[in-house]
Amino acid sequence: MIHYIHFRxxxxxxxxxxxxxxxxxxxxxxxxxxxxxxxxxxxxISVEGHFGNPMSVTTAELKRNSSCMKFSKLFQENITEEDRELLRSQMPERLDDDLNFYMRFSKQDAALGRLRLTDSSDAIFVKIKIETYPKCWEKAGLIVEELFG
Structure with missing residues (x-):
């Protein structure tokens, strides 16, 4: 199902x-x-932006199956119906050939305890690695629909 969830x-x-x-x-x-x-x-980690501006990049990864399933539950319980419909319509574009599923969430909304999708680059980036045996994009799509649709 989910191999890991990476946050950046x-x-x-x-x-x-x-x-x-x-x-x-x-x-x-x-x-x-x-x-x-x-x-x-x-x-x-501290990094330098393109114009020399200081920035920090924070990453985290959930690897345990129980943690990944808790994330799916958190998602299901907090996603708005509007965002759910948007995500459903964009699912094929968000799942790449390596079976990575991508979402971006608003930092400002998350700080207020709300889950909101965004297309802004000022976001919490989430990459969900889907596992299928054998590797199959269609099966991964069904898993994504089940867990996040």
Whole structure:
């Protein structure tokens, strides 16, 4: 089903890193088990933008099946019907040939405890690696529909 879920978010110099991390926590905390350590899942590195501006890139990855399924549940319980319909109409374009399914969520909404899709580059990027044996795009599409449709 889901092999892993990878999160990536960029914090610009004009943003507060703790606020961006809180937005990411909206997705991560409900998916963790008591034995998981959030600080071990999240990594932040400092980088320089194209014009020399300082930025931070934060990544996290959910690898346990139980955590991935909790993310699917969080998604199902918090997605608006409007966003669900948008996602359904875009599913073929969001699933690549390597069976990665992509979504972007609003950082601002996540910080307020809301799940909202966005097409902005100022987002929490989510890549969901789907597993099928043998590798099959059509089967992966059915899994995506079941878990996120």
């Amino acid at each position: 978010v960029i914090t610009h110099a004009t943003e507060d890193l703790s606020g961006v991390l809180a937005a990411l926590d909206f997705f991560l905390l409900p998916c963790l088990s008591p034995k998981d350590n959030l600080s071990e899942l999240v990594e932040t």
